[in-house]
Amino acid sequence: MAVGGGHGGPAAPAAFDVPSGAPAGAAPEPGDPRLARLSLNQKTVDNWSLPEAVQGCLRAGIGAIGLWREPAAETGIARSARLVREAGLRVSSYCRGGFLTGYDRTAALEENRRAIDEAAELGAPCLVMVVGGLPEGDRDLVGARARMAEAVAELAPYAAERGVCLALEALHPMFCADRAVLSTLGQALDIAELFPVGQVGVVVDTYHVWWDPRVYQEIARAGERIASFQVCDWVLPLPADPLLGRGMVGDGHADIPALHRAVDAAGYTGDIEVEIFNADVWAADPDAVLATVTRRHVHHLA
Amino acid sequence: MAVGGGHGGPAAPAAFDVPSGAPAGAAPEPGDPRLARLSLNQKTVDNWSLPEAVQGCLRAGIGAIGLWREPAAETGIARSARLVREAGLRVSSYCRGGFLTGYDRTAALEENRRAIDEAAELGAPCLVMVVGGLPEGDRDLVGARARMAEAVAELAPYAAERGVCLALEALHPMFCADRAVLSTLGQALDIAELFPVGQVGVVVDTYHVWWDPRVYQEIARAGERIASFQVCDWVLPLPADPLLGRGMVGDGHADIPALHRAVDAAGYTGDIEVEIFNADVWAADPDAVLATVTRRHVHHLA
Numbered sequence: 247m248a249v250g251g252g253h254g255g256p257a258a259p260a261a262f263d264v265p266s267g268a269p270a271g272a273a274p275e276p277g278d279p280r281l282a283r284l285s286l287n288q289k290t291v292d293n294w295s296l297p298e299a300v301q302g303c304l305r306a307g308i309g310a311i312g313l314w315r316e317p318a319a320e321t322g323i324a325r326s327a328r329l330v331r332e333a334g335l336r337v338s339s340y341c342r343g344g345f346l347t348g349y350d351r352t353a354a355l356e357e358n359r360r361a362i363d364e365a366a367e368l369g370a371p372c373l374v375m376v377v378g379g380l381p382e383g384d385r386d387l388v389g390a391r392a393r394m395a396e397a398v399a400e401l402a403p404y405a406a407e408r409g410v411c412l413a414l415e416a417l418h419p420m421f422c423a424d425r426a427v428l429s430t431l432g433q434a435l436d437i438a439e440l441f442p443v444g445q446v447g448v449v450v451d452t453y454h455v456w457w458d459p460r461v462y463q464e465i466a467r468a469g470e471r472i473a474s475f476q477v478c479d480w481v482l483p484l485p486a487d488p489l490l491g492r493g494m495v496g497d498g499h500a501d502i503p504a505l506h507r508a509v510d511a512a513g514y515t516g517d518i519e520v521e522i523f524n525a526d527v528w529a530a531d532p533d534a535v536l537a538t539v540t541r542r543h544v545h546h547l548a
Numbered sequence: 549m550a551v552g553g554g555h556g557g558p559a560a561p562a563a564f565d566v567p568s569g570a571p572a573g574a575a576p577e578p579g580d581p582r583l584a585r586l587s588l589n590q591k592t593v594d595n596w597s598l599p600e601a602v603q604g605c606l607r608a609g610i611g612a613i614g615l616w617r618e619p620a621a622e623t624g625i626a627r628s629a630r631l632v633r634e635a636g637l638r639v640s641s642y643c644r645g646g647f648l649t650g651y652d653r654t655a656a657l658e659e660n661r662r663a664i665d666e667a668a669e670l671g672a673p674c675l676v677m678v679v680g681g682l683p684e685g686d687r688d689l690v691g692a693r694a695r696m697a698e699a700v701a702e703l704a705p706y707a708a709e710r711g712v713c714l715a716l717e718a719l720h721p722m723f724c725a726d727r728a729v730l731s732t733l734g735q736a737l738d739i740a741e742l743f744p745v746g747q748v749g750v751v752v753d754t755y756h757v758w759w760d761p762r763v764y765q766e767i768a769r770a771g772e773r774i775a776s777f778q779v780c781d782w783v784l785p786l787p788a789d790p791l792l793g794r795g796m797v798g799d800g801h802a803d804i805p806a807l808h809r810a811v812d813a814a815g816y817t818g819d820i821e822v823e824i825f826n827a828d829v830w831a832a833d834p835d836a837v838l839a840t841v842t843r844r845h846v847h848h849l850a
Contacts, residue, residue, distance in 0.1 A: 385802065387759070388803075422758075423759075423801040433761040457689070457721040457731050460734075484722070486788060499687055
């Protein structure tokens, strides 16, 4: 659809939501105070390098960024840290550590110590931990969970010495076998509470926890353990690769505003990080993605 | 691969597991005491009519059957009841009631009363309740759950008068939006415990609950509330239609023997019902499916 200007004035640029394609209003301007807590997780603009994502945030008026290891490594950790700092962006999280359920404990711990070092260098307050699934052919879920908890105990002091909080992320139970044996916020808190506040916390990710009958109780219980609040929506049908099924806030079934109110009521005042794994979002113009992200944030979360 | 007989004796028939296609040993013979608790949920042999499923059970030495409304209606409820009774099969469950989360409460209750009447006529001890998802465009999960619980309260006395237990089935959280807002065994028990034992119980279905960090506690808590124990395995990748992703016992990641031990330790002595929604299983020869079902039962559950 062509959005034409009439006589006598410049046409407003046509704006369309990503990935729905629905016509949309103008995005909020940089400096809009309603954007104050919005953070862009790099994974939402997966085709951008770290420098591109930093510049995109500046253009869209987004003041914080959640970084990922792979693009940070590509740009170089020191250079990434400098770029983010010079742009005046906060780092809301660093993704990711974890994968602690295998039998090669030494290698996993080593890799996680490297991720912690990088998080510290980048100024990330927390390292998001995706703890890992069942080892190939192994059905001992109780055992895998125990190994994971032991590994967290091993890493927590190392992280604390470097000012990095380990943020345990419960993943949706459909990822239990292959991604994360940590399946509920309550389970994450049972582990986090064994450590001092600030040393081990939890991620509240709306995609992963929205369905949980105990989610509001557990968010209240989490309180100052909430190290990261990530948002995206539950949309159906699930795609062929269920890792890529996350929707733009407002496009799906999760009551994200209610979860946001609960997180704030629990005392969380930090960044609200938009993290969307979605092939259609990745195929779109990243600036249009950011425009949708800021519109949705203002509409649903500000 | 041809499995040939040598000289001097008849060849053993080639046996292959469904759907893996792996060569398999002979199925246990009808009358094998290890099959005593095995039940066939009709959905596992979706292409068979009810009379065919009854005959298939007799050939395979399976002494119980879980019936579904659609094939029972096709055969006729009275005739279905007679066929099952004359074959000497137990009815382990009747699937399914539910879908109680919509705003047309009257129609939903009416449909469920019909299902309860049918369950009674068929001699089913319980009606499996798949409670329904979020209404179209509705994100109020708390409200949908409340409507569901109220409807259960409405139906429970009606069912009790007819000797039918309402068996609340928690579905895997990936079905929360579109199938069942009842997502954990604990949540199901919170509702069931409001009613007398025998009036409202729960289904323990390994596919739906295996991932739950609280599953062993909740099974122990369930005790005599366990109205039905259904088994199938969590296999990956999820298919395009995630409703059809269930695997044959032993093919996936769920620790089904451990869940079985827990259910028995909780006091359950009833049928172990194999319910597999899987396009590859449905495309196979149903007798070969039953042979695999009996082999797997003996190997993993007897």
